[in-house]
Amino acid sequence: MATLTRPATPVLTPVPRRRKRWRYLPQYLAVAPFFVLFAVFGLYPVLYSLFLALQRWDGVGPMKFVGLGNFEFLVTDPVFWDSIGNTLIIWVMSTIPMTALALLIAVGLHSSIRFKGVFRVAYFLPNVTSIVAMSLVFGSIFSSEFGILNWFFGLFGIDPVPWLTDPWAIRVAISIMILWRWVGYNAIIFLAGLQALPSDVYEAARVDGAGPVRTFFRITLPLLRPVLLFSVVMSAISGLQIFTESQILLGNRGGPDEAGMTMVLYFYNNAFVNNDFGYGAAIAWGIFVVVVLFAILNWRLIQRPGFLKAGR
């Protein structure tokens, strides 16, 4: 009865409680699809995989609770650690040359050349090509004895490289595929960044007598830093998920010396080829930890004072 003692608000007529609760129903309904779908296809699998990681399960029979057994195996599993190493190596080997090349292409596209639109589309095409089709083509390109790449090398008297059998050549081959796929995408992003740069700074540099190379390193590169950072973060996200290139090129087991065994491929192999779903789920959570560490690293990098404003 406390409400009665309070003076009623003069303008708003009091709304009965029940009606008030349902008042926003249409709005809630409107946003519900996302939450329903997320709960069913996002949240539930995530929680279930955590439950699964504590079981031994072949996918058909009864599950057997093994506690942290799968995780115990995971931390002592040499292949898992190798797969983390492989993923990082391939990521570094693809990202560094890719960024440099993409910058070069972006600067090229930015300058006044003919058929600009055609080039932009052409550079972006690899990104929307089916990876499976691409990997089959690359399989032929990298073929040791009959591949076009080694034939090309042969023209210059270079010995054939066993692209798909030598552990390091495998990593290079996968990196080249990733580079091919993402260089155009990043070039377009860099191009957008370049077009947004203020022209007055360039005019000032020209007045001061700076050449194109000097301008690039002293003005363009520092100003592009936020865009560069974005591209590195994006490539880290895709780099930690390298899977298809390895799988199509080398099969489920990562090739000789398991050189092409990436984290996600190892997860796939255990869960969906060996049907060891409990261990597969444990690997997935192992990957999660690696990704979180990476995210923290990225975050720390961005949070560094003056990082984004650098160069100004």
Add this chain to the structure above:
Amino acid sequence: MTLTRRSFLTAAGLGVAALGSAASCTSPTTANPGKLTLWYTSGGLADQVVADAQQRFGADGLYPSQVSGQLKQRLLAALSGEAYLPDITMLGDDIATYFADSAHFADLRNFGADTVKDHYLPWKWQAGTAPDGFQLGFPIDIGPAALYYRHDLFAQAGFPSEPDDVAAAVPTWDAYFDFGRRLQEKLPGRHLITDTKTVYTYSMAQEPQKYFAPGNAYLGDAPQVRRAWDRALTAFRSGLTAGYAGSQDPGTSIERHAAWNSGKELSFVNASWIVGELKKSAPDTAGKWRVCRSPGGAGNQGGSFLAITKYCPRPDRAYEVVRWLLSPENQPRSYLEAGLFPTSPAAFDDPRLLAPEPFFGGQATMSVLAHAAREVKPAYFSPWDIGISDAFTDELTNVELAGKDPGQAWDDARRSVERLLTRQGVL
């Protein structure tokens, strides 16, 4: 009706409500209730024979559905959800992984499978039988191993080249390696063995004992495993193996296909199912190949089964479909159309299969392959055999292609098998 905010929200609300009520309904147990759904992989059954079965069992509503590639994944998902299940499903040569869960399937003995048992190769029939006698699988096909070789190049080098002569010259693996070394001197730069994995796999295929004894007792460092390992190493050290990348993965064995075409692969031991791939990727070599008994004797690699799930409402009709599809009368057609090697010895004598084959220079390869098929020794397969075999062949590949020390590779292979079996709760 114009789209107002009110009508849109009403429609959206109704949609969500409909979703909710649909979810509360039970999903059907079988994929097509009232029909007999049959799951098989592409090329796993002969399409013509399946089409005939559809005509014949139209009244039963036979509904064949080709599942590409991921049949096992789909089956596991359907089994664990107990929904959208097939009535009849194909199972691969990993059928032993289902024995512990035979409760999901129908025992074919209940429909009189024992009466036709004698029409099929005993070792193959046994491979589809669980240790407790539960008849899970009905045999589709097998993969008897043989030595495929280039008749023209063997003859050119002045070596035995007729199938009987070659078979007599290479009765054992050691004799084959010796033969290979001498032949390579005449024809340098060519290979007689695909890779170490082939030697290991087909050597193990010839053994009557694999990795486990009946009752799932792990045999540990069994002599047959060491023997197969050492043979593979000998072949590698003698420079007989080509070591193509991914030569065992269909679709990625580009190097091997090229070697077939260029004549660099002089010979190889393989199960009979390779012939389709050989004909397709090296059509220009037609007439130059011959087949003879594999060094080391008869072995089998691969082969599938049909099984009926427990959820099938009319298992007796399903069994009739299976029996007809895989009957000794239909097997020759399946072999001719899809290369599915017969599991019924009666089919071996079918005149259509004994006809001379132009691709093999007029040789009737069935006589060689049928002989091997009959000689295969029955063996006990555990659910973990494929994983164990992979551990050993991975390490052999590391020796062959990545220059790993063989002793280290052997230790690593054993360690990874031990880890696998411990994790699975076997050790």
